[in-house]
Amino acid sequence: MGVQVPNLRVIGPVAGAAAVGAALLFLPQAPAFGESSAAPLAQATAVSPQGTPGSVQPVPPERPVKFYTVDPIFQDYYTAHDGPRVMGGAISPRTSSGGVTAQYFEKARLEDQRANNRTGNPTYDFEYGLLVDEMKAIRSLAPVGGERSTVTYDTIQTASDASQRVAPPPGFTGNVAVTGDNTFIPFTADLSPAPGHTVPSYFWQYMNRPDLFPAGWLHDIGLPITEAMPATVDKGRIFGTEVQRFSNVPIVIQAFQRTILTYDPANPAGFEVERANTGTDYSRLFPQNVPNP
Numbered sequence: 300m301g302v303q304v305p306n307l308r309v310i311g312p313v314a315g316a317a318a319v320g321a322a323l324l325f326l327p328q329a330p331a332f333g334e335s336s337a338a339p340l341a342q343a344t345a346v347s348p349q350g351t352p353g354s355v356q357p358v359p360p361e362r363p364v365k366f367y368t369v370d371p372i373f374q375d376y377y378t379a380h381d382g383p384r385v386m387g388g389a390i391s392p393r394t395s396s397g398g399v400t401a402q403y404f405e406k407a408r409l410e411d412q413r414a415n416n417r418t419g420n421p422t423y424d425f426e427y428g429l430l431v432d433e434m435k436a437i438r439s440l441a442p443v444g445g446e447r448s449t450v451t452y453d454t455i456q457t458a459s460d461a462s463q464r465v466a467p468p469p470g471f472t473g474n475v476a477v478t479g480d481n482t483f484i485p486f487t488a489d490l491s492p493a494p495g496h497t498v499p500s501y502f503w504q505y506m507n508r509p510d511l512f513p514a515g516w517l518h519d520i521g522l523p524i525t526e527a528m529p530a531t532v533d534k535g536r537i538f539g540t541e542v543q544r545f546s547n548v549p550i551v552i553q554a555f556q557r558t559i560l561t562y563d564p565a566n567p568a569g570f571e572v573e574r575a576n577t578g579t580d581y582s583r584l585f586p587q588n589v590p591n592p
Contacts, residue, residue, distance in 0.1 A: 355453055356437050356439045356453075356584075358442075359583055362582055370392070370393040373402055386406050387404050387576065389404050390403050390579060391582070392592070399414070401428065403578050403582060407427045407430070407557075408430055408581070410425065410426045410427070422518075426518070431455070431557070431577060435452045435455045435459060437584065439451065439453060439584055440453055442532070443455065444561045445532025446534065448552075450528060452580075455524075458528060458554070465495065467492050467494065481503075483496075484496060484522060495523070496524070498527070501562050502553055502562065520555050520558055522555065523553060523554070529550075530549075533546045533547070534550075536567070548565070
């Protein structure tokens with residue numbers, strides 16, 4: 300049994316359900332930041348249908364968080380790709396999701412997809428679950444990016460509607476288009492021309508870090524499902540070994556298929572971009588899916 304500890308949304312080098320109708324494809328890695336390919340890239344995550352909007356759900360009561368040892372199945376991957384930063388602490392023992400072995404972390408659900416990987420490319424052996432789809436579909440008023448936030452999962456559900464996608468830039472023929480400080484990404488499974496979303500350069504550079512996302516952003520983060528949006532949050536920041544708490548912090552939030560990214564320019568250098576605590580949020584909204592004995 301793990302030890303119960305406070306649930307802190309913090310940043311720094313140390314940090315504390317099945318997809319809706321999505322099919323899994325294992326396809327080539329995306330280009331690195333600043334590069335392009337001659338043809339549209341195949342998408343590693345099939346475009347998941349947007350969840351049917353339900354009634355707005357109130358914020359559920361806090362669920363005590365217990366931390367667990369990273370399971371041996373996931374330990375090597377966790378260690379090799381800065382798990383404390385990218386995933387946070389393990390908040391469940393080993394479990395299963397959609398018929399595959401999985402473990403929940405503060406910032407993700409990591410899934411063992413080795414039995415389904417037919418590519419021979421080991422970077423596709425592990426995959427992050429599509430938690431965001433489920434949480435936005437129930438239109439939860441749970442805050443995103445902090446203990447208090449002007450952006451909720453209800454906000455993300457509205458912002459992810461197809462009517463909110465932006466048109467491709469003139470002359471766009473597929474893949475992605477880097478223009479100035481933004482990258483346009485179409486919301487299509489093969490990155491063929493279609494409306495989509497623009498990603499600010501600070502998120503785009505983070506997404507293209509091979510040390511954190513070895514299979515490329517398409518597989519490990521997925522398509523953007525909203526535009527970047529401003530938010531005001533209450534949150535914690537780590538300075539050395541000390542956690543300092545701040546109120547009414549202006550940040551930027553953008554939702555993707557497999558994560559939510561936040562940008563806080565006042566974070567310590569190198570940690571301005573981080574992944575929101577989607578795993579912790581999921582355990583609060585769907586406690587029946589996250590074992591916490």
